[in-house]
Amino acid sequence: MSEEKTKAELLKEKLFIKKEHTSAVIGEKGNAEADSFSEGYMSYLDASKTEREAVETALAMAKAGGFTEFDKNVRYPAGSKVYVNNRGKSLILAVIGHKDIREGVNIAAAHVDSPRLDLKPNPLYEDSDIAYFKTHYYGGIKKYQWTAIPLALHGVIIKADGEEVKVNIGEDAADPKFVITDLLPHLAGNQMRSTMAEGIKGEALNIVIGSRPFDNTEGAEAVKLNILNILYEKYGITEADFLSAELEAVPAFSACDIGFDRSLIGSYGHDDRVCAYPALMAALDCEEPDYTCVTVLTDKEETGSEGNTGLDSKYLEYFICDLASIYGAEGRDVLSASKCLSADVNAAFDPNFPEVFERRNTSFINQGVCITKYTGARGKGGTSDASAEFMGEIRRLLDSEGICWQTGELGKIDEGGGGTVAKYIAHLNVDVVDLGVPVLSMHAPFEVVSKTDVYMAYRAFLAFFSR
Ligand code: MN
Ligand code: MN
Numbered sequence: 001m002s003e004e005k006t007k008a009e010l011l012k013e014k015l016f017i018k019k020e021h022t023s024a025v026i027g028e029k030g031n032a033e034a035d036s037f038s039e040g041y042m043s044y045l046d047a048s049k050t051e052r053e054a055v056e057t058a059l060a061m062a063k064a065g066g067f068t069e070f071d072k073n074v075r076y077p078a079g080s081k082v083y084v085n086n087r088g089k090s091l092i093l094a095v096i097g098h099k100d101i102r103e104g105v106n107i108a109a110a111h112v113d114s115p116r117l118d119l120k121p122n123p124l125y126e127d128s129d130i131a132y133f134k135t136h137y138y139g140g141i142k143k144y145q146w147t148a149i150p151l152a153l154h155g156v157i158i159k160a161d162g163e164e165v166k167v168n169i170g171e172d173a174a175d176p177k178f179v180i181t182d183l184l185p186h187l188a189g190n191q192m193r194s195t196m197a198e199g200i201k202g203e204a205l206n207i208v209i210g211s212r213p214f215d216n217t218e219g220a221e222a223v224k225l226n227i228l229n230i231l232y233e234k235y236g237i238t239e240a241d242f243l244s245a246e247l248e249a250v251p252a253f254s255a256c257d258i259g260f261d262r263s264l265i266g267s268y269g270h271d272d273r274v275c276a277y278p279a280l281m282a283a284l285d286c287e288e289p290d291y292t293c294v295t296v297l298t299d300k301e302e303t304g305s306e307g308n309t310g311l312d313s314k315y316l317e318y319f320i321c322d323l324a325s326i327y328g329a330e331g332r333d334v335l336s337a338s339k340c341l342s343a344d345v346n347a348a349f350d351p352n353f354p355e356v357f358e359r360r361n362t363s364f365i366n367q368g369v370c371i372t373k374y375t376g377a378r379g380k381g382g383t384s385d386a387s388a389e390f391m392g393e394i395r396r397l398l399d400s401e402g403i404c405w406q407t408g409e410l411g412k413i414d415e416g417g418g419g420t421v422a423k424y425i426a427h428l429n430v431d432v433v434d435l436g437v438p439v440l441s442m443h444a445p446f447e448v449v450s451k452t453d454v455y456m457a458y459r460a461f462l463a464f465f466s467r
Contacts, residue, residue, distance in 0.1 A: 022368050022404040022452040023263075034455035037281075038265060041454055042255040044277045045267045049171075049250045050154045051299045051309075054112035054273060055091045058280050058297055059083065062093050065284045070094070072322040079288040084319050089113075089299040089309035092319050093283040095465070097292040101327045104337030105292040105320065107430065108283075108461045109311065109421050110276035110344065111301035114269040115139030115443050117146060117205055117249040119155075123242055124209075126224035131210040133178075135249060136202070139302030143200040145444050147182035151207060155247035157237055165235045170252040177252045178207045207249055251445040258448060263366070265454070270447040272301065274454055275343035275436040282461035292323070293465040301344070301421055311424040320428075332429070339390070340432040341464055342422035343457070345449075346370045346408045348438030356416075361409045363438040365449075368404030369456040371395075372434035375410055377417025384426035386433035394433060394464075401463040404456050408438065435460060 005013075023031050048054035062083050070082040076096045084092040090112070097105075117135035125132055137143065152170025159165060170177040182200070183191050191199050213222030214229060231237050255267035276297050283295035300310030307313065320338070321331030348365045349357050363370035373391060376383030398405045410418050425432040437457050440448040 019364075019367060019406070020404070022366050022450075022456060025404050026452065030455075031452065034452045035262070037455045037458055038451040040281070041274070041277045042265060042267070044280075045255040045269060045273055046171075048112070048273060049152065049269060050116070050248050051089050051113040052156065052246075053154065053168075054276060055085065055088055055297060055299075058091055058093075058112075058276070059085060061280065061284060062091075067093060070319070070322070072326060075326055081283075084315075086315045087309055090315065091297045092316065093280070093295040093297075094319075094323070095283060095286050095289055095293045097289045099290050099292075100329075101292060101324055101334050102329045102337065103291065104334060104339060105294050105323075106289070106465055106467065107294045107296060107316075107338060107340035107425065107432075108279040108343050108464065109296040109298060109316075109340060109425060110279045110436075111272045111299065111311075111421060112276050112297045113139070113299050113302050114250075114271060114273070115141045115302055117151070117207070119153075119242065119245070119247040119249070121243050123247075124224060124227065124239060126221050129211060129213070129223055130208060131223045131227045132206040133209055133247075133249070134203075135205045135207060137205060138248070140443050142196065142444070143202065143205060144182075144196060146205060147180045147200055149179070149445055150177040150252035151179060151249045152177060152252035153247055153249055155245060157235065157241050157245040157247070159237060159241050159244075163236075165237060167235070167247060171254075178209055178249065180205055180207055253446065263452075264448050264450050266446055266448050268445055268447070270437070270439050270449050271345045271442055272343070272436070274345060274439065274449050275457055278437075278454060278458035279341075279343045279461050281458055282465050285462060286465040289465055291465075291467065294320075295461075298421060304419075305421055305424050311421040316425075317428055336429045338428075338430045339393075339464075340422075340425045340430045341394075341435045341461065342384075342420050342425055342432050343461065344372075344420040344422075344434055344436045345439045345442060346372050346434070346436060347410055347442055348440050348449075350440055356411045358409065358412045361407070362411070363406050363408030365438055365440060366452055367406045367438075369398075369435055369453060369460045370406055370408045370438050372408055372410070372420075372436070375417065375419050375422070375434065378414065381417075382419055382423065384423040384432055386422075387431070390431045390433055394435070397463055397467055398460060401459065403459050403463060404452070405435075405460065406438075 067081040123133040214226040251268040258264035305312040374385035
């Protein structure tokens with residue numbers, strides 16, 4: 001029997017696009033590297049449940065890696081590593097390159113905020129001998145997913161005298177946790193007939209925080225008083241201090257392996273720490289690059305990038321301008337010559353919901369890092385559409401480094417849509433394209449990604465920084 005390939009088979013190999021499972025491409029050694037990289041990622045996830053914690057953890061890692069606070073009056077030599085901490089909620093890391101800054105910089109921009117439940121400014125109340133916190137959800141969530149799961153509370157409280165109190169409760173095994181109750185199926189006839197958007201309403205996302213009266217004595221608001229007394233003893237706060245606080249309820253579970261083969265990672269907050277961590281590690285592992293390399297870990301993407309810690313703020317532009325002026329250059333010249341990977345996730349094809357995806361143009365778990373040429377909705381509205389030239393450049397770069405990659409759109413046309421920080425970077429006249437990890441159950445309290453895709457994201461950012 002002949003082993004020879006037919007003319008058609010050979011021509012197919014030459015002409016057809018290939019879709020391959022990353023594990024088959026990278027082999028045993030590559031899979032082991034992906035598993036090992038994922039361990040570091042899972043530790044980062046557990047230590048970084050909020051934007052503040054994600055910045056704090058990244059900053060500690062950067063400092064340990066030799067990054068020092070940026071000083072716009074210092075002329076840094078190539079190889080210098082600097083950081084800018086924007087209000088503890090967004091972080092810029094830069095490794096100074098050999099080339100003239102006028103040739104532009106390489107930017108990898110990921111976000112470190114994730115959908116969650118924020119406490120309202122007046123959160124605490126008692127009803128029917130149960131004490132609650134009222135919440136206002138942050139980002140795009142399916143509200144019903146946040147009931148009947150254990151929650152933890154993270155954040156800061158600024159007391160009347162200005163003292164800052166950090167809160168992190170519900171993560172340790174010994175900590176109490178919190179929960180939003182749901183209706184029992186026996187009495188949920190109407191709820192079950194309503195839409196999933198309406199089954200749980202925003203004002204029903206009230207978190208149970210206690211149920212015993214102060215001094216074990218009945219009285220008006222005695223349960224609320226007991227909670228305030230506990231909070232006063234633990235944190236030294238009064239009810240008014242909630243007005244100057246940012247407290248975020250997040251799922252109280254840790255990142256874990258999923259599957260008998262341990263190929264996947266289940267966790268809260270993959271979007272977008274699954275790109276933030278690889279971009280952070282690429283900054284830490286990048287030594288004396290040609291171009292100056294900038295990793296941005298930003299806040300507020302999930303609510304539209306507005307606010308001074310989001311990328312619609314000028315903080316990145318100001319940094320590039322300060323950097324430019326050190327070397328006698330104009331910030332706008334540096335930006336106009338710069339290139340950016342907007343590091344954000346895309347929706348992975350889910351075989352349980354094939355109807356919303358267009359299979360020929362969607363990303364799949366385990367097929368590598370996903371390049372998203374454009375996002376938006378209703379005819380490419382509200383997006384930066386990467387040019388053929390820049391797509392070509394990134395494609396050549398990834399292929400030359402043997403990095404597994406694919407392309408994806410966010411679902412079928414007119415099925416919905418979404419956005420990333422890409423358009424805010426494009427606003428600075430920077431060449432930009434989205435590149436990130438495909439996610440299953442995106443924006444759920446427990447999202448799923450593949451270890452090989454996480455590793456390919458890291459290798460992509462490292463290759464980009466080494467170009
Ligand atoms: Mn995202
Ligand atoms: Mn998102």
